[in-house]
Amino acid sequence: SLKDIHYDHLDQTAESDLTFLIRLAKDHDALATVKGDALLFLARGEGKTASGLALLPVPVHRTGQISWSLTLATREAWKSVEATWKDETTGKVRIVTEGDGTPVKKLRHSHKTEAEARAAANSALREIARGNDRLSITMPGTPAIAAEGRILAIGFRPGAAGLWSITSARHEITSTGFTTTIEAEKPNPDAP
Numbered sequence: 093s094l095k096d097i098h099y100d101h102l103d104q105t106a107e108s109d110l111t112f113l114i115r116l117a118k119d120h121d122a123l124a125t126v127k128g129d130a131l132l133f134l135a136r137g138e139g140k141t142a143s144g145l146a147l148l149p150v151p152v153h154r155t156g157q158i159s160w161s162l163t164l165a166t167r168e169a170w171k172s173v174e175a176t177w178k179d180e181t182t183g184k185v186r187i188v189t190e191g192d193g194t195p196v197k198k199l200r201h202s203h204k205t206e207a208e209a210r211a212a213a214n215s216a217l218r219e220i221a222r223g224n225d226r227l228s229i230t231m232p233g234t235p236a237i238a239a240e241g242r243i244l245a246i247g248f249r250p251g252a253a254g255l256w257s258i259t260s261a262r263h264e265i266t267s268t269g270f271t272t273t274i275e276a277e278k279p280n281p282d283a284p
Contacts, residue, residue, distance in 0.1 A: 093135045093144075094122055097211075101204070119208065121215035123240065136219075139242040139257060139279060147241045149255060150234065152274075154247035158231045162252045165224035170197040173216040177209035178202060191217050225278055227256050233270030237261045243276060255279055 097120060104112045113124035113133065123134050134140070139147045154160070172191030176199070179186050188206060189196070190213035199216060203209040227245065237243065241258050256276035263272050 093138070094120060094133060099208070119203075119212040119215055121218045134240065136240070136257075139240070149242035149244040150236050152229060152231065152234075152243045152245050154245070158229060160227065160229040160248070160252070162228075162249075163226040164251060169224050170195055170217075170220050173197045173199065173213040173220070175199045175209035175213040175216075176202045177204065177206050188213055190214050221278075225251070227252055227274075227276045229274045229276070231272055231274070233263060233265075234272045235263065237263075237272050237274060242279060243274065 102116070107115070110124070110126070113131075116122075117124035117133060121136050123132070123136050125132050139149070141147060152158070170191070171193030172189050174187050174189050174196055176185050176187055178184070185202065186206065186209075188209045190210065197216060197220070199212055201212070203212060229243075229245075237258060239258050239261050241261075243256050243258060245253050245256060247253070255278075257279040258274055258276050260275045261272060263270070
């Protein structure tokens with residue numbers, strides 16, 4: 093989904109290659125990481141493999157063996173995002189806004205073009221839409237659970253039940269057994 097992004101020129105100064113890619117990924121609500129011998133640059137919260145195949149959600153049933161917590165956004169979420177860019181023809185700083193209403197989140201980093209500023213503002217708006225609510229679960233070990241995958245929370249109270257995108261998964265073996273700890277957020281609203 094990100095293969096059509098094109099830049100005429102980008103500067104990389106005093107940052108590693110991976111830090112540079114992570115910065116670009118943030119501007120497109122994506123994830124940049126190295127796994128095995130591959131560099132992955134994927135849209136966040138889509139629940140897809142690097143080849144574009146959909147990952148099936150792993151069902152997680154609420155049982156006595158699960159501990160969980162839900163954080164629902166209590167503050168008013170940002171309704172729009174502003175990003176700036178420098179117009180090379182006039183030398184003026186211009187502002188683009190994505191979304192509607194207040195409060196307005198203002199991005200700190202200035203961009204080279206209007207298209208880059210608009211993409212960064214859209215990325216921040218998608219991140220806001222996904223990231224307001226958080227679900228944390230500790231459960232018996234489930235190796236099929238991995239970051240950027242999805243879970244289907246079954247038997248949980250309203251607000252917690254349903255589809256979640258995994259932001260991190262930690263598997264641990266201790267003297268008490270094998271556990272999996274999940275941090276999740278609502279999936280990307282644009283994903284199928």
